[in-house]
Amino acid sequence: MAGDSTMHLATERYGSWESWQYMEKAGSVQRKQNDEKKRAWSFIDAFTSVFLPQGYPESVSEDYLSYQLWDTVQAFASSITGTLATQATLRGVGVGNKEATIAGATITWILRDGTGMLGRILFAWKKGTKLDCDAKKWRLFADVLNDIAIFMEIVAPAFPACFTLIVCTAGIFKSLVGVAGGATRAALTVHQARRDNMADVSAKDGSQETLVNLAGLLISLLIIPLVADNIILTFVLYFFFTGLHLFSNYQAVCSVVMETLNQARLSILTYHYLKEGSILTPVEANQREPVLPSxxxxxxxxxxxxxxxxxxxxxxxxxxxxxxxxxYIIGVDKIKGRVLVCLSSGAGAPDELQAGFHAYVLLFFLELQASGPGPYKAAIQRCRDVADSAATNDQHWRLVTETHRLVDVAFPHFQTALQKAGWCTDHTLLDFDEWRVDWAEGNLQKKAL
Known part of the structure; x- marks a missing residue:
């Protein structure tokens, strides 16, 4: 009968989790779940709802899950080694020793915290601007330094005469870890949040870490009685979990695929472009980006x-x-081994990108890289010819002039190819200092007349 016919009205979905259809039947609206999406609410669904950002996986970057899995492993390992360090520190300040005084232990703890606070301020002053630009390197640096600090706290009780000095030094290291780790975590959160949901991503990351630390505490309750008077077992556990911690951190930072350009990624892209005439994708360039000191x-x-x-x-x-x-203006200080760029006060992100590209083009020829086929073979060969004979100041300026001509031709294509490959060119992380210069070419022209 005609009255029994149904008519499709709308379809709604909850991210990639559920899909529903709205149907009209006999004058009423009915809601029906699509069969292909139909499933019972499970423990896994509840777990992901609590510990993953709303809208996962669409609301975060594609590398989110791999990074968080490795980050979870490293946090667990760090929790265990941190417990070993805490036990050693408490033993060193006199817990369980009848001859130790509360005042002495308190003074040691205050000195440890005080030196750490000073270290935190100085490190943020000297390196704060670098943390955004090389988040992956500094993230790994923070975790390596944390393992060194934990080792110092574990061995400190064996040197009672230097105990306070050792734990204060470890406190400084841990304060640097706090600054570098917190800042780089914020930078990675900005990268992972794809729906202006930084707060949600950060909050869920905190929930994950809290859960992992809770698991670490439960395991520590079993470990502490075993290592209380067994220094060999303490070191065995320390080296095992430290190895796991470092390996997990290395895998975590290597799994991150950032689309913004820092100096390392721009240099990789520029060199590949000059040699091969093509642009690497973010995945390819991030795989080549060094995360260890060179x-x-x-x-x-x-x-x-x-x-x-x-x-x-x-x-x-x-x-x-x-x-x-x-x-911008660019030049070479061959004596000190530097390529220098001065930026105009009116320069924006595209100008910063072009200046950075030009700097690495110039560096490419100063280091006499093999040119390869490339799309600008004649221009590249001219630059190479000048670079081969660039021993005097005048020859350096000739090389700068030749690279200007090459950049004028190559950069528009380079920039367009970056955007097509999925790179973000709206802003950069090229670590420009704050000096800006306004120059007046008209005055020079008047002087020449």
Whole structure:
């Protein structure tokens, strides 16, 4: 009968979890769950609802789950080693020793906390601006330093004469860990939050860490009676869980795929572009990004430097502005091994990106990399010819001029290819210093007349 017919009205879904259809039948609206999405509410659903951000997985970056899994493992290992360190520290300040005084233990604890506070302030002052730009490196640095601090606290009771000095030094290290770890965690949260849901991602990360620490405490209740008077077992457990901690941290930072450009990723992209004529995807470039310190000596790049570092005479200034017309000026300090970039006060993110690209193009030729086929073979060869003979100041400025011409042609294509490959070009993490320069080319032209 006609009155028994149904009509589809709407479909709604709750992320990727549920899908429902609204049907009209006999004048009423009925709601029916789609069969392909139909499932019973389970413990796993409840667990993910409590510990994962709302809208997961669409509301976070694709690398979220792999990073959080490794981060969970490292947090558990760190919780165990932290318990071993706490036990050793308490034994060192006199817990269980009838000859120890409360005043002595309190003074040691105050000195430990006080030196840590000073270290936290100084580290934030000296390195605070670097933490955003190299979040993965500093994240790994923080965890390595944390393991060193824990080791110092474990061995401190064996050196009673230097106990206070050792625990204060460990306190300084842990304060650096707090600054670097907290700041880089915030930077990674910004990367992972894809729906302006930083607070939710951060809160759920805190819930995950709390759960892991609770599990670590429960395991520690079983471990502590075993290691209380067994220093060998203490060190065996420390080295085992420290190895697990470092391996998990390395895997965690390597699993992160960031789409914003820092100096390391821009250098990888620029060198590959000049050699191969193509742009690496964020996944490919992040896999090549170093997260461990490099001991290979290479020329330094200073972005946003003072004008006085770049030019020392009117002749240098005129050469820096020759064939420029950009919102930055660039040069080479071969004596100190630096590529220097001065930025105009009117420069925006595209200008910063172009300046960084130009700096690595210049570095590419100063280090005499193999040019490969590339899309700009003639221009690259001209730059290489100049770079091969760049021994004097004038030759360095000739190389700068040649790279200006190459960048004028190559950068628009490079920028477009970045956007197509999925890179974020609206803002950069290139660690520009705050110096800005306004230059007046008209005055130089008047002087020449």
């Amino acid at each position: 001991f290979r000596r290479r020329l330094e790049i200073q972005l946003g430097t003072k004008l006085g570092n770049l030019v020392s005479s009117l002749s240098d200034f005129e050469k820096a502005l020759q064939d420029n017309g950009k919102k």
